[in-house]
Amino acid sequence: MExxxxxxxxxxxxxxxxxxxxLEFVLIHQRWVFVCLFxxxxxxxxxxxxxxxxxxxxxxxSAPRLHGQRVRDIQKQVREWxxxxxxxxxxxxxxxxxxxxxxxxxxxKTHKNIMINLMDILEVDTKKQIVRVEPLVTMGQVxxxxxxxGWTLPVLPELDDLTVGGLIMGTGIESSSHKYGLFxxxxxxxxxxxxxxxxxxxTPSENSDLFYAVPWSCGTLGFLVAAEIRIIPAKKYIKLxxxxxxxxxxxxxxxxxxxxxxxxxFVEGLLYSLDExxxxxxxxxxxxxxxxxxxxxxxxxxxxxxxxxxYLKANKGGLEYIPLRHYYHRHTRSIFxxxxxxxxxxNNPIFRYLFGWMVPPKISLLKLTQGETLRKLYEQHHVVxxxxxxxxxxxQAVHTFHNDIHVYPIWLCPFILxxxxxxxxxxxxxxxxxxxxxxxxxxxxxxxxARSCMRQLEKFVRSVHGFQMLYADCYMSREEFxxxxxxxxxxxxxxxxxxxDAFPEVYDKIxxxxxx
Ligand SMILES: Cc1cc2nc3c(=O)[nH]c(=O)nc-3n(C[C@H](O)[C@H](O)[C@H](O)COP(=O)(O)OP(=O)(O)OC[C@H]3O[C@@H](n4cnc5c(N)ncnc54)[C@H](O)[C@@H]3O)c2cc1C
Numbered sequence: 001m002e003x004x005x006x007x008x009x010x011x012x013x014x015x016x017x018x019x020x021x022x023l024e025f026v027l028i029h030q031r032w033v034f035v036c037l038f039x040x041x042x043x044x045x046x047x048x049x050x051x052x053x054x055x056x057x058x059x060x061x062s063a064p065r066l067h068g069q070r071v072r073d074i075q076k077q078v079r080e081w082x083x084x085x086x087x088x089x090x091x092x093x094x095x096x097x098x099x100x101x102x103x104x105x106x107x108x109k110t111h112k113n114i115m116i117n118l119m120d121i122l123e124v125d126t127k128k129q130i131v132r133v134e135p136l137v138t139m140g141q142v143x144x145x146x147x148x149x150g151w152t153l154p155v156l157p158e159l160d161d162l163t164v165g166g167l168i169m170g171t172g173i174e175s176s177s178h179k180y181g182l183f184x185x186x187x188x189x190x191x192x193x194x195x196x197x198x199x200x201x202x203t204p205s206e207n208s209d210l211f212y213a214v215p216w217s218c219g220t221l222g223f224l225v226a227a228e229i230r231i232i233p234a235k236k237y238i239k240l241x242x243x244x245x246x247x248x249x250x251x252x253x254x255x256x257x258x259x260x261x262x263x264x265x266f267v268e269g270l271l272y273s274l275d276e277x278x279x280x281x282x283x284x285x286x287x288x289x290x291x292x293x294x295x296x297x298x299x300x301x302x303x304x305x306x307x308x309x310x311y312l313k314a315n316k317g318g319l320e321y322i323p324l325r326h327y328y329h330r331h332t333r334s335i336f337x338x339x340x341x342x343x344x345x346x347n348n349p350i351f352r353y354l355f356g357w358m359v360p361p362k363i364s365l366l367k368l369t370q371g372e373t374l375r376k377l378y379e380q381h382h383v384v385x386x387x388x389x390x391x392x393x394x395x396q397a398v399h400t401f402h403n404d405i406h407v408y409p410i411w412l413c414p415f416i417l418x419x420x421x422x423x424x425x426x427x428x429x430x431x432x433x434x435x436x437x438x439x440x441x442x443x444x445x446x447x448x449x450a451r452s453c454m455r456q457l458e459k460f461v462r463s464v465h466g467f468q469m470l471y472a473d474c475y476m477s478r479e480e481f482x483x484x485x486x487x488x489x490x491x492x493x494x495x496x497x498x499x500x501d502a503f504p505e506v507y508d509k510i511x512x513x514x515x516x
């Protein structure tokens with residue numbers, strides 16, 4: 001048969017199938033059809049556009065010249081809002097569907113949207129070891145530029161599309177956080193436009209209250225217009241050790257010990273059941289044994305979490321050399337393990353070789369096209385949560401996750417939490433080792449009910465002086481929220497800076513009622 005005729009027959013059969021099953025059924029239960037046919041090509045076009053744009057802007061050095069003008073434009077918008085009587089709160093004008101968080105804030109429709117068109121890397125100063133960036137710069141942009149000139153961020157959150165603004169105003173973490181802390185702890189200065197339209201720069205020694213209050217405030221103290229972030233020299237590879245461990249106590253012991261060893265640049269754990277895990281430790285190196293080189297980020301390679309699982313199945317440790325950028329974005333192609341629910345055959349070698357170069361679909365486009373029915377289904381039958389708890393409570397926390405939601409794999413990422421003022425700090429006066437427990441997927445617990453199960457989990461996290469990441473669904477009441485987070489500095493600054501009439505309180509932005 002002629003190729004055109006075969007194509008036409010296939011298209012006809014497909015349309016017939018959609019007609020018989022109904023469009024809604026196909027969109028909900030066979031989402032891969034829509035994702036593979038439409039979202040993957042669209043995502044690719046999106047990515048190419050942003051990559052080329054960032055490259056051209058940086059090459060022409062036009063960003064630093066235009067930055068001042070762009071900031072003045074934001075100040076002008078804020079002053080106009082004030083002159084018009086400050087009728088509603090303000091928020092950033094970035095559409096909700098463009099963010100990585102799976103939720104879309106309802107407030108975008110009712111608040112005054114301030115357009116912040118700041119998406120460029122402004123300056124790399126290798127002498128001071130600082131990169132100055134605008135808030136919409138993404139992690140993909142940062143690694144593409146910095147690693148090409150031999151530098152990197154000490155903490156480089158995993159997904160390509162995460163933005164500097166979102167990681168500072170929300171949270172950012174990576175497997176090097178046991179050494180360097182959260183994303184906010186590698187930042188040395190923030191530049192903001194405040195509620196009165198004024199511009200301010202803050203550092204640990206200059207306007208330090210504001211500097212410590214900004215992280216996790218979700219844009220409720222001002223608009224971030226630039227940030228300075230530490231950089232460190234990069235090496236070509238990560239020498240990564242994989243070690244399967246069995247028994248929860250042995251897992252917790254091993255994971256804690258590895259997180260305390262300063263010679264480990266990277267520590268990560270993937271928990272595949274209550275008592276089976278693979279713990280990975282990595283160091284940066286310029287040398288690699290060619291036979292152990294693994295370009296894990298290449299489109300035809302197996303998904304990272306599946307590759308790691310093979311070590312568990314074989315019950316044998318291993319050593320690999322992974323190119324730095326491939327390591328940083330190792331969970332990007334499978335969006336951790338979220339993509340297996342959308343494209344169930346996505347890790348099949350045939351799919352990977354034929355279409356893997358288009359994967360993953362952009363989270364923003366997935367959100368934009370999910371529709372109300374699918375959104376509600378996701379809410380009731382899907383969990384995306386990161387809970388940060390003291391490392392000493394890891395075993396108790398894993399048991400609680402197991403009983404309340406039962407989602408595997410679970411992501412374990414250690415981090416050091418310095419004792420600093422602000423919304424998030426340890427209970428005592430000293431830095432404390434914490435762990436981020438990430439649960440993404442379909443809960444297998446019997447009779448899962450999102451609200452009650454999540455409230456139970458939140459209660460546990462509060463009881464051990466832990467924190468919930470604010471991008472996720474939060475079912476806490478206002479009182480419970482302020483029991484979890486230290487609002488003393490935050491509330492004082494909101495009053496001082498006139499934020500109460502300009503921005504909602506952080507709880508009102510992130511609580512369940514505020515989001516679709
Ligand atoms: C599937 C998934 C995977 C994830 N993986 C990781 C991961 O690997 N590592 C990690 O650290 N985190 C991860 N996260 C969580 C992520 O850290 C948060 O979603 C974070 O807030 C960044 O998202 P964003 O860049 O889309 O920011 P946004 O959602 O756009 O912003 C977060 C908050 O900051 C505010 N904000 C943003 N820019 C500004 C600005 N210029 N001025 C004022 N306010 C601003 C926004 O209003 C919003 O309240 C993941 C989340 C999901 C859903």
